[in-house]
Amino acid sequence: MGAEAMLVATGAAAAAGLIGCFAVMRRMVLAGDALSHVALPGMGIALALHIHPLFGALAMLFFGALLVWTLEDRTRVATETVVGVVFSAALALGSMLASGENLLEALLGRPGALSGAEAIFGVVATAAVVAFVLLRRHHLVVALVSRDIARTAGINVRLLDFLYLEAFALTVALGLRYLGVLLMGSLIIIPAATAKRLSSNLTTMLVAACGLAAGATGLGMVLSEWMRREPGPIIVVISAVVFVATTLRRPA
Amino acid sequence: MHTRRGGALPPFTVPNILDVADLSVAFADASVLSHLSFSVRTGASVVVIGPNGAGKTVLFRALVGAIPFTGEVRWAEGTRIGYVPQKLDIERDVPITGRDFLKARTVIGRGPASDISGALDVVGLSDAASRRPIGALSGGQFQRLLIAFALLGHPTVLLLDEPTAGVDGPGEERLNEMLHRVQRERGLTMMTISHELTIVHAYASDVLCLGSGEAHFGPPTMLTPDLLRDVYGAPIALHDHGR
Numbered sequence: 001m002g003a004e005a006m007l008v009a010t011g012a013a014a015a016a017g018l019i020g021c022f023a024v025m026r027r028m029v030l031a032g033d034a035l036s037h038v039a040l041p042g043m044g045i046a047l048a049l050h051i052h053p054l055f056g057a058l059a060m061l062f063f064g065a066l067l068v069w070t071l072e073d074r075t076r077v078a079t080e081t082v083v084g085v086v087f088s089a090a091l092a093l094g095s096m097l098a099s100g101e102n103l104l105e106a107l108l109g110r111p112g113a114l115s116g117a118e119a120i121f122g123v124v125a126t127a128a129v130v131a132f133v134l135l136r137r138h139h140l141v142v143a144l145v146s147r148d149i150a151r152t153a154g155i156n157v158r159l160l161d162f163l164y165l166e167a168f169a170l171t172v173a174l175g176l177r178y179l180g181v182l183l184m185g186s187l188i189i190i191p192a193a194t195a196k197r198l199s200s201n202l203t204t205m206l207v208a209a210c211g212l213a214a215g216a217t218g219l220g221m222v223l224s225e226w227m228r229r230e231p232g233p234i235i236v237v238i239s240a241v242v243f244v245a246t247t248l249r250r251p252a
Numbered sequence: 253m254h255t256r257r258g259g260a261l262p263p264f265t266v267p268n269i270l271d272v273a274d275l276s277v278a279f280a281d282a283s284v285l286s287h288l289s290f291s292v293r294t295g296a297s298v299v300v301i302g303p304n305g306a307g308k309t310v311l312f313r314a315l316v317g318a319i320p321f322t323g324e325v326r327w328a329e330g331t332r333i334g335y336v337p338q339k340l341d342i343e344r345d346v347p348i349t350g351r352d353f354l355k356a357r358t359v360i361g362r363g364p365a366s367d368i369s370g371a372l373d374v375v376g377l378s379d380a381a382s383r384r385p386i387g388a389l390s391g392g393q394f395q396r397l398l399i400a401f402a403l404l405g406h407p408t409v410l411l412l413d414e415p416t417a418g419v420d421g422p423g424e425e426r427l428n429e430m431l432h433r434v435q436r437e438r439g440l441t442m443m444t445i446s447h448e449l450t451i452v453h454a455y456a457s458d459v460l461c462l463g464s465g466e467a468h469f470g471p472p473t474m475l476t477p478d479l480l481r482d483v484y485g486a487p488i489a490l491h492d493h494g495r
Contacts, residue, residue, distance in 0.1 A: 138356035
């Protein structure tokens with residue numbers, strides 16, 4: 001495994017930690033996790049058309065985020081139902097479109113060197129997600145406390161929602177290579193959930209989530225090489241163990 | 253100041269900060285507000301009263317443009333709204349401190365961070381309390397934080413939705429006094445939703461009374477026992493604790 005791949009993966013993980021903080025605080029854990037599943041049919045279609053699966057995943061994630069955004073305007077219960085149905089169906093459809101080795105890689109990620117295009121996408125998308133969260137964190141905080149207050153403070157709440165969901169979708173795309181469709185949602189959610197338990201202010205939470213996600217990814221990739229297994233499951237297990245450890249240390 | 257029903261607004265007159273004409277809001281075919289018209293003078297202190305479900309919060313949300321409505325809501329040019337809602341969207345266990353929240357306001361408004369301590373002084377919230385997660389604040393401290401946030405936007409009008417809900421008796425009085433001191437000092441217009449009819453006589457220049465029937469807008473003296481019974485659907489005693 002090259003240093004380049006390691007760098008791109010830990011960078012993507014840091015972006016996942018940052019975007020995850022607001023997913024955890026916005027109570028969109030389930031919708032976020034389900035959203036990552038929508039990448040699978042996109043990858044299946046791309047493979048069938050002999051184009052890079054990343055492009056198929058990106059296109060489907062974009063529309064998945066758009067769907068969540070449209071539904072968010074309605075009642076929350078209806079949203080969760082529709083999200084559950086649509087995105088589980090996406091997982092089933094994607095499994096039909098892809099098969100064998102390809103399907104396993106799409107679901108769980110794979111180790112190995114990055115192509116040039118993958119590396120460039122990784123760097124650019126990571127920079128975009130990190131910049132969005134850091135530059136818009138104040139807007140996100142106010143909208144989180146109260147959308148009505150945010151409106152009177154001059155924030156375009158719907159536009160902010162849209163940008164956040166698309167940044168979330170982009171983050172999922174970033175991790176597909178290492179963690180796959182099934183587990184990328186977990187890297188977004190688990191380190192942020194751990195950071196939430198450990199922090200008493202926003203800056204600490206953002207830094208902790210970033211560090212936990214990047215740390216788990218770095219360690220997971222080293223272990224995956226050593227154990228000759230896919231990195232995705234190892235990364236998620238490490239994150240989950242840290243989360244469980246914090247629940248033991250400090251009662252909820 | 254008078255109520256109007258229907259019809260187009262007259263040409264804009266300077267002393268009014270808000271003109272509402274023929275405002276109606278309906279959710280899923282259920283009408284919540286129907287053809288409401290009133291005007292608010294600049295500097296007025298309007299208390300909005302009415303039974304649960306009368307549409308008080310819905311009115312505020314329409315005034316800030318958070319929900320669709322028919323009719324007209326016209327704020328005077330240059331109006332900046334500070335809104336203190338009753339219900340928040342956030343869970344109480346998030347690691348966001350009062351200071352995170354206030355700092356967000358100064359960054360968004362491109363104001364200096366030094367405004368924060370000034371706002372905390374005005375509302376009487378300690379620096380230590382502002383550094384705690386917002387879920388760890390008491391009801392009164394939390395309301396003061398929301399008011400400080402509203403003040404950081406240099407508002408010309410404050411919309412307060414039950415600002416003393418969840419605050420004990422003496423705390424409630426201090427909070428009301430603070431709010432009206434701020435209003436006097438800054439020449440703000442204030443609209444307050446309240447279940448406490450007593451604050452009407454203590455602080456209101458005008459009352460907007462929403463109920464199942466027709467809405468009423470006028471000076472506090474308009475609140476006769478007959479009118480209150482009509483609005484609340486039961487006899488209500490209005491005690492004059494104030495001036």
